[in-house]
Amino acid sequence: MILVTGATGAVGREVAAQLAAAGPVRILARRPERLGAFGNRAEVVAGAYADRQALDRALRGVTSVFLVTNSPTEPDDERVAAAAAEAGVRHLVKLSMMAVEEPDASDLITRLQRENERTIRESGVPWTFVRPRTFMSNTLSWAAGIRSDGVVRALHGDAPVACVDPRDVAAVAVAALTGTGHEGRAYAVSGPEAITAREQTAQLSRALGRPLRFEELGVAAARTALLAKYPRPVAEAFLESAERQRAGAKAGVVSTVRQLTGRSARPYSVWSADHADAFTGRDDR
Numbered sequence: 001m002i003l004v005t006g007a008t009g010a011v012g013r014e015v016a017a018q019l020a021a022a023g024p025v026r027i028l029a030r031r032p033e034r035l036g037a038f039g040n041r042a043e044v045v046a047g048a049y050a051d052r053q054a055l056d057r058a059l060r061g062v063t064s065v066f067l068v069t070n071s072p073t074e075p076d077d078e079r080v081a082a083a084a085a086e087a088g089v090r091h092l093v094k095l096s097m098m099a100v101e102e103p104d105a106s107d108l109i110t111r112l113q114r115e116n117e118r119t120i121r122e123s124g125v126p127w128t129f130v131r132p133r134t135f136m137s138n139t140l141s142w143a144a145g146i147r148s149d150g151v152v153r154a155l156h157g158d159a160p161v162a163c164v165d166p167r168d169v170a171a172v173a174v175a176a177l178t179g180t181g182h183e184g185r186a187y188a189v190s191g192p193e194a195i196t197a198r199e200q201t202a203q204l205s206r207a208l209g210r211p212l213r214f215e216e217l218g219v220a221a222a223r224t225a226l227l228a229k230y231p232r233p234v235a236e237a238f239l240e241s242a243e244r245q246r247a248g249a250k251a252g253v254v255s256t257v258r259q260l261t262g263r264s265a266r267p268y269s270v271w272s273a274d275h276a277d278a279f280t281g282r283d284d285r
């Protein structure tokens, strides 16, 4: 049995769906209602990482785990790795991030992910780290501005990023979970090309069949917008990360998707066409 966490999120949902198409899968979710109808295609255990009893129930009879964490304050990787070690799990595939292997990246989130990886290495459970670049799905945060006035507002409009489709990140994770020889390996995962926010806006405009305008946000305005959604240390980490993008640090393309799945990584034009409904009001995500 494979246990998938984060199945209400961008990558975990895809991992669970891809695995469920081939065999039985178990999901640990703290808010199972967010799984929607998909919850019927898997065995669902309700609970958060801090709930050790729920974790133990979820890990019973499990050989492999897909782990997604995103709390800057909770020791969730430690909790899951310790329970997985005790349960005799044979392989833990962790969703990490590409910046951990880039020495110039020193923002809070990257530092925490480096710590999380270290915790997992030291847990004794064989591991694989999947380290994606920025998810294409982050641009769903543009939906409100697009719906209301046809404007995309973002920082550093001309800074390229080799953003990746979460479906491709998931396919790499599924290859690691279901294949052999991936223990002790870390896989950087990018999309097929580096693309700027201005270019993404143009591609979204084609996908939606309506004109969109790009408006570059200054750092102060971006900080205000981030502080409305995140605690200050997290908002500052996102700004530091955006500054690395402005300086060109996120443009590198890697061929991991092709190497592990045999298919090419999807470009943003495909992601935007497949998710056009999310920007039109017909699909309120």
Ligand SMILES: NC(=O)c1ccc[n+]([C@@H]2O[C@H](COP(=O)([O-])OP(=O)(O)OC[C@H]3O[C@@H](n4cnc5c(N)ncnc54)[C@H](OP(=O)(O)O)[C@@H]3O)[C@@H](O)[C@H]2O)c1
Residues within 6 Å of the ligand: 005, 006, 007, 008, 009, 010, 011, 012, 028, 029, 030, 031, 034, 047, 048, 049, 050, 068, 069, 070, 071, 076, 095, 096, 097, 098, 109, 113, 131, 132, 133, 134, 135, 138
């Ligand atoms: N976004 C990016 O561009 C990007 C790029 C590279 C790497 N990453 C990495 O990918 C990971 C996920 O990214 P994200 O923030 O965008 O996440 P996300 O897609 O929102 O997924 C987070 C998932 O983790 C679940 N979760 C969080 N805390 C939990 C807990 N205590 N117990 C049970 N489930 C819990 C969430 O459940 P709920 O639905 O209940 O919240 C959700 O399903 C992070 O580690 C991040 O560093 C992200």
